[in-house]
Amino acid sequence: xxxxxxxxxxxxxxxxxxxxxxxxxxxxxxxxxxxxxxxxxxxxxxxxxxxxxxxxxxxxxxxxxxxxxxxxxxxxxxxxxxxxxxxxxxxxxxxxxxxxxxxxxxxxxxxxxxxxxxxxxxxxxxxxxxxxxxxxxxxxxxxxxxxxxxxxxxxxxxxxxxxxxxxxxxxxxxxxxxxxxxxxxxxxxxxxxxxxxxxxxxxxxxxxxxxxxxxxxxxxxxxxxxxxxxxxxxxxxxxxxxxxxxxxxxxxxxxxxxxxxxxxxxxxxxxxxxxxxxxxxxxxxxxxxxxxxxxxxxxxxxxxxxxxxxxxxxxxxxxxxxxxxxxxxxxxxxxxxxxxxxxxxxxxxxxx
Amino acid sequence: xxxxxxxxxxxxxxxxxxxxxxxxxxxxxxxxxxxxxxxxxxxxxxxxxxxxxxxxxxxxxxxxxxxxxxxxxxxxxxxxxxxxxxxxxxxxxxxxxxxxxxxxxxxxxxxxxxxxxxxxxxxxxxxxxxxxxxxxxxxxxxxxxxxxxxxxxxxxxxxxxxxxxxxxxxxxxxxxxxxxxxxxxxxxxxxxxxxxxxxxxxxxxxxxxxxxxxxxxxxxxxxxxxxxxxxxxxxxxxxxxxxxxxxxxxxxxxxxxxxxxxxxxxxxxxxxxxxxxxxxxxxxxxxxxxxxxxxxxxxxxxxxxxxxxxxxxxxxxxxxxxxxxxxxxxxxxxxxxxxxxxxxxxxxxxxxxxxxxxxxxxxxxxxxxxxxxxxxxxxxxxxxxxxxxxxxxxxxxxxxxxxxxxxxxxxxxxxxxxxxxxxxxxxxxxxxxxxxxxxxxxxxxxxxxxxxxxxxxxxxxxxxxxxxxxxxxxxxxxxxxxxxxxxxxxxxxxxxxxxxxxxxxxxxxxxxxxxxxxxxxxxxxxxxxxxxxxxxxxxxxxxxxxxxxxxxxxxxxxx
Numbered sequence: 001x002x003x004x005x006x007x008x009x010x011x012x013x014x015x016x017x018x019x020x021x022x023x024x025x026x027x028x029x030x031x032x033x034x035x036x037x038x039x040x041x042x043x044x045x046x047x048x049x050x051x052x053x054x055x056x057x058x059x060x061x062x063x064x065x066x067x068x069x070x071x072x073x074x075x076x077x078x079x080x081x082x083x084x085x086x087x088x089x090x091x092x093x094x095x096x097x098x099x100x101x102x103x104x105x106x107x108x109x110x111x112x113x114x115x116x117x118x119x120x121x122x123x124x125x126x127x128x129x130x131x132x133x134x135x136x137x138x139x140x141x142x143x144x145x146x147x148x149x150x151x152x153x154x155x156x157x158x159x160x161x162x163x164x165x166x167x168x169x170x171x172x173x174x175x176x177x178x179x180x181x182x183x184x185x186x187x188x189x190x191x192x193x194x195x196x197x198x199x200x201x202x203x204x205x206x207x208x209x210x211x212x213x214x215x216x217x218x219x220x221x222x223x224x225x226x227x228x229x230x231x232x233x234x235x236x237x238x239x240x241x242x243x244x245x246x247x248x249x250x251x252x253x254x255x256x257x258x259x260x261x262x263x264x265x266x267x268x269x270x271x272x273x274x275x276x277x278x279x280x281x282x283x284x285x286x287x288x289x290x291x292x293x294x295x296x297x298x299x300x301x302x303x304x305x306x307x308x309x310x311x312x313x314x315x316x317x318x319x320x321x322x323x324x325x326x327x328x329x330x331x332x333x334x335x336x337x338x339x340x341x342x343x344x345x346x347x348x349x350x351x352x
Numbered sequence: 353x354x355x356x357x358x359x360x361x362x363x364x365x366x367x368x369x370x371x372x373x374x375x376x377x378x379x380x381x382x383x384x385x386x387x388x389x390x391x392x393x394x395x396x397x398x399x400x401x402x403x404x405x406x407x408x409x410x411x412x413x414x415x416x417x418x419x420x421x422x423x424x425x426x427x428x429x430x431x432x433x434x435x436x437x438x439x440x441x442x443x444x445x446x447x448x449x450x451x452x453x454x455x456x457x458x459x460x461x462x463x464x465x466x467x468x469x470x471x472x473x474x475x476x477x478x479x480x481x482x483x484x485x486x487x488x489x490x491x492x493x494x495x496x497x498x499x500x501x502x503x504x505x506x507x508x509x510x511x512x513x514x515x516x517x518x519x520x521x522x523x524x525x526x527x528x529x530x531x532x533x534x535x536x537x538x539x540x541x542x543x544x545x546x547x548x549x550x551x552x553x554x555x556x557x558x559x560x561x562x563x564x565x566x567x568x569x570x571x572x573x574x575x576x577x578x579x580x581x582x583x584x585x586x587x588x589x590x591x592x593x594x595x596x597x598x599x600x601x602x603x604x605x606x607x608x609x610x611x612x613x614x615x616x617x618x619x620x621x622x623x624x625x626x627x628x629x630x631x632x633x634x635x636x637x638x639x640x641x642x643x644x645x646x647x648x649x650x651x652x653x654x655x656x657x658x659x660x661x662x663x664x665x666x667x668x669x670x671x672x673x674x675x676x677x678x679x680x681x682x683x684x685x686x687x688x689x690x691x692x693x694x695x696x697x698x699x700x701x702x703x704x705x706x707x708x709x710x711x712x713x714x715x716x717x718x719x720x721x722x723x724x725x726x727x728x729x730x731x732x733x734x735x736x737x738x739x740x741x742x743x744x745x746x747x748x749x750x751x752x753x754x755x756x757x758x759x760x761x762x763x764x765x766x767x768x769x770x771x772x773x774x775x776x777x778x779x780x781x782x783x784x785x786x787x788x789x790x791x792x793x794x795x796x797x798x799x800x801x802x803x804x805x806x807x808x809x810x811x812x813x814x815x816x817x818x819x820x821x822x823x824x825x826x827x828x829x830x831x832x833x834x835x836x837x838x839x840x841x842x843x844x845x846x847x848x849x850x851x852x853x854x855x856x857x858x859x860x861x862x863x864x865x866x867x868x869x870x871x872x873x874x875x876x877x878x879x880x881x882x883x884x885x886x887x888x889x890x891x892x893x894x895x896x897x898x899x900x901x902x903x904x905x906x907x908x909x910x911x
Contacts, residue, residue: 067808091811098812104805108827117823118813169813 017078018042019064019173019205024073026059033059035229036073041222043172046199046206048220050213052252056229057209061175064207065098066091077172097166098175101182103158105150111137111161112146118169136168139198156187160194167198173205180215192218213253217241225249243342244271250344257316258344268343274319276340279307280333281326290333295326309334362736365727369745372785376760377752380609383763384602395603405604408582415501415583416566422505423512423561424554426657431516433650437641445654446517452661453510454889456846456863458570459882460507461494462870463665465574466672466679466879468492468499474668474679495579500572504565506661511564512557519553520546525639538641552622559619563612567753569849570863574870584608585755585849592853598763605756613751666886672879679875691876695884699877701865709845709862712776716783717841720791723784724836728796729825733804746792749785757785758850774856782850787843791836798832799825838896842889 019041026034034056041047049057062068064075066088075083082089097118105114115137119129137143140160150158159179166174176195180188196219199206210216216223217237224234225248233245244250247258250271258271284290293311300322307318307326311334318334326332384395399405433439434446452460467474470490479491493499523546531541569585576586584604591601643650672678676686695702724746730736731743749757761782765772772778802825810820826833848863855864862885869878 065808065812067811090816091808092814092816094812096812098809100805100809102803102805104803104809106806106809106824106828117810117815121814121819165809165813175812 019207020076021060021064022074022076024060024063024075025071026056026063026068027071032071033229034063034070037226037229037231039224039231039234041205041207043205044203045222046196046208046220047222047224048208048210048216049224049226050210050216050253051226051232052211055226057211057226058177059229060226061098061177061207061209064173065096065175066094094173095171096173096175097169097171099159099162099166099177099179101178103150103162103179103182105158105161105165107150109149110146111142111148111150111153114150114161115164115168118165122169132168133164136164139201140164140167140194155183156191159183159187159191163195163198167202167204170202171204173207174199176206176208178209178211180210180212188215195219217253223253225253227252241273244344246344247271250342255317259314259316270341270343272336272341274306274317275304276337277316277318278335278337279309279318279320279324279326280335281330283333284335290335292331292333295328295330295332298326298328358730358735361726362730362738362742365723365730365742366738366745368723369727369742372781372788373745373748373752375764376757376785377609379763380602380605380756380760383599384606386599395600396606398600399603399607404582405587408584408587409607411497411581412566412584415497415504416562418501419505419508419565420558420562422501423509424558426505427509427512427516427557428554429650430654430657431513431520433643433654435517435520436639437643437647437650439643439647439650439654441651445651445658448658448662449510449513450893451890452507452658453514454842454846454893455507455662455665455886456570456848457504457507457568458574458848458863458867459669459846459885460661460665461503461571461574462866462875462878462882463668464494464499464503465870466668466875467664468494470495472679474671477679495575497581500575500583501565503571503575504568505561506665507571508561508564508568509657509661511560512554515553515557515560516550519550523549528639555622556619559615563615563753567608567612567755567849569755569852570867573852573867585753588755588759589852592762598759601759602763605753605759608753609751609756612753616751669879669882672875673883678879691880695877695880701860701868702881704858705860705862705865708776708779708859712779712783712861713841713844715780716787716844717837719780720784720788720840721795721833721837724788724791724795725829725833728792729799732796732799743796747789750789752785754782754786754847754849755853757782758853761785761850762853773854774859776859778854779851779859779861782854783840783844783847786847786850787840790843791840794836794839795829795832798829802828835896838892841892845885845888 021037021039021041024034024037025032037060049060051057059068063070063083066083069088070083070085072085074081081087082094106117109117112133116129116133119132124132134143137146140163142157142160142164145153145157145161150161153161162179179195180191183191192215195206195208199219208216208219220237222234223237223240225232225240227248233240233249235243240249241254244253244256247269250256250258254273256271256273257277258269260269280290283292291311293309293316295307296310296315297308299306303322305320305322305324307320309316309318309332316334385391385393387394430445430449434442434449439445465473468476470476470493471487473490473492473494475492476490479485480487480489485491494503527549528541528545531545532538536544567585569589572583572586573589576583582590584607588601588604591597591604668679671680671682673691674687674689675682676688676690680686727742727746731739731746736742752760761778762773764770765778765781772781806824806828807820810824811817815823845861846863847861848867851861851864852867855861860868862881866878866881866885869881
């Protein structure tokens with residue numbers, strides 16, 4: 001597995017400074033969509049902005065891109081101020097690239113024209129353009145499609161062209177707006193790794209917007225969980241998954257049981273992952289005090305079984321290996337290893 | 353375009369639109385309550401008491417209502433046959449309906465004079481010959497309310513047809529399949545699912561037909577004046593004949609203006625109800641009904657309508673253009689090119705009218721399209737605060753009947769400092785105002801169909817807003833722009849309702865010359881000029897349909 005701190009060591013040769021968001025606020029009419037976001041994205045890091053629809057993640061991305069002006073706060077890269085209310089460096093001068101949800105490939109240009117567009121704007125020589133286009137198109141494996149039009153490509157191919165078009169200009173920062181949501185499941189998995197591979201190869205800063213926690217965990221060094229325009233928790237995938245600070249994070253990232261205090265001997269609300277609870281058919285002789293319950297529902301998932309157990313007045317979800325085979329209605333005992341129970345931060349209220 | 357110059361464009365566009373719309377309508381209102389001694393309501397009193405004002409009103413409403421009903425009765429079955437059955441020659445039926453859509457009603461009316469004038473009309477001669485009737489008998493009389501209704505129907509049913517056929521094509525088969533699987537016969541499905549789904553389109557079609565026939569001037573003038581009665585539009589026109597009564601004309605324009613506004617509002621209410629949003633994605637199947645032997649009956653029905661709308665009228669015009677004295681069956685003895693020679697080499701008005709018409713059509717098409725592009729972009733992208741004002745102003749001319757606009761422009765530009773009457777400018781303003789809304793609606797739809805991310809992608813790669821416009825937006829809109837230009841052009845070369853009030857001898861257009869010749873009964877020359885007008889129309893239309901290229905790729909993407 002990748003070291004969670006890998007991006008700290010991936011210094012870029014030119015040592016560009018971090019991307020900094022300070023107390024960023026954006027309103028559309030009434031309530032703020034982005035509500036006081038503070039975030040520092042180290043140079044060369046791969047950051048995922050994760051949250052349900054309407055949490056403000058796309059708005060945050062468009063603020064970073066410069067398509068929107070903040071109502072308060074600012075965006076900095078080192079000493080350079082990119083955005084502040086009434087002072088926004090236009091998108092074309094930010095040294096960023098973006099992969100859009102729709103890919104936004106220009107239907108009137110061939111793959112080659114799409115990819116070379118940014119370089120032509122930079123007035124590079126013909127040979128230089130051809131060389132760079134060839135390099136990047138080989139890297140994303142579209143070198144056989146150069147004369148096609150976007151309408152003649154499959155979804156995965158379009159995605160690769162969009163990647164090539166964004167990367168060929170050697171951006172400092174690559175922004176991705178739910179780039180995989182239009183692909184089918186197999187392709188999505190493949191492109192996930194492709195996006196990470198290219199990041200590691202070219203070492204730009206990546207900001208990746210998604211509502212899919214699996215995508216975020218598979219690609220990012222740093223996950224920022226957003227809720228209602230605020231940062232709920234940020235940290236490495238291990239931190240966010242393993243030590244969720246609120247009920248919202250616990251449920252949204254990976255699924256978890258959120259149980260009230262005085263349950264299983266604990267005195268505060270806590271969360272525990274489905275697979276961390278042990279399901280036993282007989283009361284254990286010693287060790288941690290188990291909670292007795294009745295199986296309400298079970299689902300066979302192939303590599304695991306998913307149970308719902310009524311215990312102590314709560315419905316608890318438990319994932320077990322497939323060998324553990326209990327019928328609904330049977331009595332079982334649940335064990336909650338204390339080191340897997342995470343107390344939820346009281347500043348994040350449970351529920352709404 | 354989220355930059356400063358969009359505000360400049362906004363201000364400019366708003367100013368131009370306000371001048372085009374507000375000025376004439378303002379003068380219309382002011383003049384209608386004016387008299388020799390200041391404010392008065394006398395004009396309106398006359399309007400509602402004078403029989404010569406009331407009768408045209410009644411005739412117009414009755415005739416237009418009849419046109420609307422006829423249009424629905426014909427367009428629904430025809431639309432269904434073309435959109436949803438295996439009737440043969442469907443494509444040709446559609447093309448001929450389009451041909452009748454672009455035929456100016458005044459030309460259709462003139463052709464029907466050749467066919468059904470009481471004494472000389474070809475169909476009357478034919479009937480007399482077949483049934484051995486007396487010379488004084490005439491089964492057909494186009495100079496009548498019935499004749500007017502019939503001719504107006506022939507050239508307005510295509511509007512209803514387009515609405516209805518498109519709606520029928522857009523119903524996803526799923527909706528009807530769902531009814532069938534629940535146990536409905538095809539007739540029950542048609543009655544309870546399909547018909548209710550297209551009902552808003554039927555109403556909209558009927559409404560457009562009503563409005564078109566209420567506000568048409570050309571065909572009404574051709575057919576009513578010899579018969580000695582008036583419609584609303586010809587009555588307004590007559591108020592400009594000597595001695596002119598512009599105040600009364602302004603007042604007489606008001607009912608038509610208000611009626612149009614009210615009906616368009618009603619249409620919005622009907623079409624705007626959300627439950628009726630009838631939209632299927634790309635590739636939605638639609639069921640095709642197999643007609644069996646009935647397909648010949650269906651074709652005969654469509655054929656009969658098109659015989660009256662296209663085949664007979666164009667046949668009559670061709671005949672009149674190339675025989676010595678029309679109408680007569682062409683034989684080797686009476687064929688002649690003398691009319692063609694006369695029109696092109698002897699008639700002074702031809703060169704002048706051609707020149708004026710081309711200048712006006714090119715100017716109106718270019719200015720109208722440019723304005724529509726700017727306004728359409730600003731509105732569709734919500735690029736400026738106040739876009740809704742622009743949208744309103746740009747759509748407003750739809751609610752102003754052409755002849756009413758003609759009256760308004762006459763009033764606005766016959767006095768200093770804006771003395772444009774007698775110049776081509778006033779006609780140009782009229783044509784731009786009349787034709788621009790259609791271009792605007794088309795282009796804003798095109799802009800809306802171009803995903804904003806296509807432009808944003810360009811920005812992030814380093815292109816300035818203007819560069820994005822040049823490299824991405826305009827190329828993607830190209831076919832839409834050309835199409836809009838062609839439609840304005842076609843609209844402008846056939847316009848007569850406003851031109852008839854605004855022309856002077858040196859600013860005659862082709863349509864005006866044709867109308868003048870009709871009064872003097874010179875059918876040969878009229879036919880030649882009319883066919884010339886239609887030839888230009890069809891060439892431009894063919895060009896518009898051909899502009900191509902990226903259209904397919906772009907549509908692929910939008911879908």
